[in-house]
Amino acid sequence: MKQQAKNGAYYVGLMSGTSVDGIDAALIKITDQHPGEAKGLHAAKPQIELLAFANTPFPEHVRAQIFELFDPQQATIDKVGAMNVWLGELYSQATHSIMKQAGLSSEQIAAVGSHGQTIYHAPEPNWIDGFNLHYTVQIGEGAVIANRTGIPCVSDFRVADMAAGGQGAPLVPFTEYLLFAEQNETLLLQNIGGIGNVTVLPAGGNLGEVFAFDTGPGNMIIDALAAELFPPLTMDAGGRLAASGAIIPELLSWMQLDDYYAMPLPKSTGRERFGKQYTARIVEMMDQHKWQKHDVLATATYATAWSIADSYERFVLPRYKAQRMLIGGGGSYNETLVKHITELLAPHGIETLTQEDIGGSSDAKEAVAFALLAYYTMQRLPNNMPSVTGASKPVVMGKISWPSPY
Numbered sequence: 001m002k003q004q005a006k007n008g009a010y011y012v013g014l015m016s017g018t019s020v021d022g023i024d025a026a027l028i029k030i031t032d033q034h035p036g037e038a039k040g041l042h043a044a045k046p047q048i049e050l051l052a053f054a055n056t057p058f059p060e061h062v063r064a065q066i067f068e069l070f071d072p073q074q075a076t077i078d079k080v081g082a083m084n085v086w087l088g089e090l091y092s093q094a095t096h097s098i099m100k101q102a103g104l105s106s107e108q109i110a111a112v113g114s115h116g117q118t119i120y121h122a123p124e125p126n127w128i129d130g131f132n133l134h135y136t137v138q139i140g141e142g143a144v145i146a147n148r149t150g151i152p153c154v155s156d157f158r159v160a161d162m163a164a165g166g167q168g169a170p171l172v173p174f175t176e177y178l179l180f181a182e183q184n185e186t187l188l189l190q191n192i193g194g195i196g197n198v199t200v201l202p203a204g205g206n207l208g209e210v211f212a213f214d215t216g217p218g219n220m221i222i223d224a225l226a227a228e229l230f231p232p233l234t235m236d237a238g239g240r241l242a243a244s245g246a247i248i249p250e251l252l253s254w255m256q257l258d259d260y261y262a263m264p265l266p267k268s269t270g271r272e273r274f275g276k277q278y279t280a281r282i283v284e285m286m287d288q289h290k291w292q293k294h295d296v297l298a299t300a301t302y303a304t305a306w307s308i309a310d311s312y313e314r315f316v317l318p319r320y321k322a323q324r325m326l327i328g329g330g331g332s333y334n335e336t337l338v339k340h341i342t343e344l345l346a347p348h349g350i351e352t353l354t355q356e357d358i359g360g361s362s363d364a365k366e367a368v369a370f371a372l373l374a375y376y377t378m379q380r381l382p383n384n385m386p387s388v389t390g391a392s393k394p395v396v397m398g399k400i401s402w403p404s405p406y
């Protein structure tokens with residue numbers, strides 16, 4: 001029997017993002033005085049308390065095998081099937097260790113919300129025989145997590161939004177609205193993970209007015225170039241390598257011409273566009289033109305910052321005047337990237353802060369979000385945002401795997 005938390009419920013959230021740096025696990029307490037009112041307009045906002053957070057890096061051989069699965073030629077069904085179970089086991093271990101950290105047992109946890117690992121994301125319409133066969137694939141078997149932990153597991157969130165015609169991403173804006181929306185101030189919440197994505201919370205706006213989209217690459221190109229040009233690095237820590245390079249105008253122009261930036265909303269993207277092939281093209285140009293490797297990294301860092309500022313100029317600032325932008329995700333630790341973003345946005349009167357600047361955590365936000373999304377799933381309440389994803393209607397996202405009752 002589940003033991004209810006006093007005045008609330010405990011949920012675990014698990015996230016392993018497009019950077020493939022590891023598993024983020026959060027354990028939260030949710031207190032919701034009026035959960036029923038959340039139906040429809042989500043008028044009642046639950047209170048969240050973060051009790052524990054941990055990041056467990058993937059072992060290097062697991063990371064390498066996940067990267068293989070991003071390439072459809074290498075992602076054979078046997079490898080995908082085995083990794084689906086393997087990740088289920090690793091997510092279960094992460095769940096056990098976060099419970100231990102918080103001093104709670106599985107009987108006390110209402111559910112685990114697990115995002116899984118995205119290995120392919122193809123949100124654009126794909127009409128075949130009258131059916132829209134767009135799809136997204138997240139792996140990390142929920143049945144394994146439920147079985148190993150004895151806790152119900154909610155997983156595979158994105159597909160329900162896609163079944164309703166949406167992009168299946170981004171999903172975190174729903175929880176950002178619940179946790180951060182302000183009456184008097186329009187907020188821009190920029191996540192810089194593998195991919196960059198922004199959530200716009202208009203001052204005093206309701207759920208239907210929130211909009212969000214992927215701005216383009218986050219750390220994805222920077223990480224790939226750091227690994228390619230400066231092995232054995234996997235990232236440009238602090239943005240220090242980029243800080244010592246100069247911008248290459250020709251490369252910058254090429255990067256700015258990617259079709260993604262002008263695509264209308266709703267939109268989302270991933271490694272299919274800014275992954276291995278994209279970086280290989282940059283390295284090819286570098287060899288042809290004899291560019292210096294620090295300069296290439298400096299240019300990719302600037303182009304990433306530019307893609308964020310450019311997205312605001314195209315899609316956000318014509319609709320809303322914003323004063324503050326809050327950066328979260330691992331990119332907030334790249335000082336060169338943050339410096340460029342700050343400088344590009346200053347002329348618009350936007351102040352740039354990181355989650356840490358306001359006492360938050362750049363790392364925990366997405367894991368917390370999946371715990372909160374699971375809370376809605378378990379109550380059979382809608383948790384997608386049609387205004388963000390383009391879905392035709394609100395749906396309850398997430399598939400529930402139950403542990404054995406014996």
Ligand SMILES: Nc1ncnc2c1ncn2[C@@H]1O[C@H](COP(=O)(O)OP(=O)(O)OP(=O)(O)O)[C@@H](O)[C@H]1O
Nearest residue numbers: 017018019193194195219237238329330331333334
């Ligand atoms: N000290 C640091 N200096 C520079 N970059 C860093 C630092 N720490 C983390 N990062 C960057 O942040 C990335 C991880 O960010 P994060 O965990 O937010 O991404 P993610 O959740 O995997 O991605 P997404 O949000 O796209 O799913 C790393 O791959 C690295 O590029």
Ligand SMILES: CC(=O)N[C@H]1[C@@H]2OC[C@@H](O2)[C@@H](O)[C@@H]1O[C@H](C)C(=O)O
Nearest residue numbers: 018118121169170171172195197366
């Ligand atoms: C398909 C997929 O995994 N998309 C991720 C990715 O990483 C950032 C950005 O691209 C965002 O769209 C999304 O993740 C966050 C958690 C979201 O859904 O809000």
